[in-house]
Amino acid sequence: MKRRYFINSLLTGCIAAPFTLLFRQSEDVETGSKTLWQIDPEKCTHCGKCKTECILTQSAVKCVHQYASCGYCLFCSGYYQDKRARFDTAGENLRCPTDAISRTYIEDPYFEYKIDEDKCIACGKCVKGCAAFGNGSLFLQVRQNICLNCNQCRIAIACPSDAFVQVSPDKPYLFKQLQKDET
Numbered sequence: 001m002k003r004r005y006f007i008n009s010l011l012t013g014c015i016a017a018p019f020t021l022l023f024r025q026s027e028d029v030e031t032g033s034k035t036l037w038q039i040d041p042e043k044c045t046h047c048g049k050c051k052t053e054c055i056l057t058q059s060a061v062k063c064v065h066q067y068a069s070c071g072y073c074l075f076c077s078g079y080y081q082d083k084r085a086r087f088d089t090a091g092e093n094l095r096c097p098t099d100a101i102s103r104t105y106i107e108d109p110y111f112e113y114k115i116d117e118d119k120c121i122a123c124g125k126c127v128k129g130c131a132a133f134g135n136g137s138l139f140l141q142v143r144q145n146i147c148l149n150c151n152q153c154r155i156a157i158a159c160p161s162d163a164f165v166q167v168s169p170d171k172p173y174l175f176k177q178l179q180k181d182e183t
Contacts, residue, residue: 035166037153041139041176043163046124046131050140053158054122060147061122061140061155063100063115066176070137074109078130078138095129097121117143136176144172 039050039061050061075087079101084093091099100119103111115138122140130138156164167174 034169036142036144036149036169036172037147037156037164038142038167038172038174039140040163040165040174041136041141043161044124044127044140045161045163046128046140047160048124049158049160050122050124050155053155055150055154056146056148059122059155060142062117062120062143062146063122063124063126063138064141065113065115066137066139067112068137069135069176070113071135072106072110072112073134074111076103076111076113076130077133078126079103079113080129082129082133095125097123097125101126113138139176141173 050059054060077095079095080087081093081095086093089103094101098119098121100116100121101113102116103113106112124140127138127140130136153164165174
């Protein structure tokens with residue numbers, strides 16, 4: 001009976017060990033504290049690797065909107081494609097391939113833009129458009145409620161700009177720095 005228990009425990013350990021290593025939380029070697037993966041929006045180049053490199057079927061990275069820095073413009077370069085046929089909200093004129101960005105009229109000429117995270121695939125097209133022609137209020141973030149926080153994040157390994165960084169659990173999100181008026 002003891003021998004059977006030992007063999008059963010040994011086999012269970014051999015099967016579970018790789019998954020434990022894969023899904024355990026990252027630990028800062030110097031301090032011994034737990035850390036979380038996050039994207040530094042100041043370093044991100046919107047390369048699209050967040051979409052393809054995450055081990056999850058749908059990436060834990062999502063586009064977020066920093067409303068405080070948004071211009072609420074009629075023409076949002078994160079919402080519309082650069083070379084659109086006409087100025088309307090037809091699907092072929094929109095930048096997001098999954099229709100994850102919606103807009104709501106506020107007053108002329110202002111619109112509020114919202115991200116449907118369930119539809120967002122982290123391709124970064126809207127973020128790239130917003131950064132190139134807008135004020136950069138759209139950016140990518142790792143959603144901590146989705147992320148498995150793998151010890152060796154595949155996105156972090158593949159990120160060409162080293163934008164994937166480890167952060168403290170008490171500050172799990174990094175935001176863009178708002179431009180201050182020089183008055």
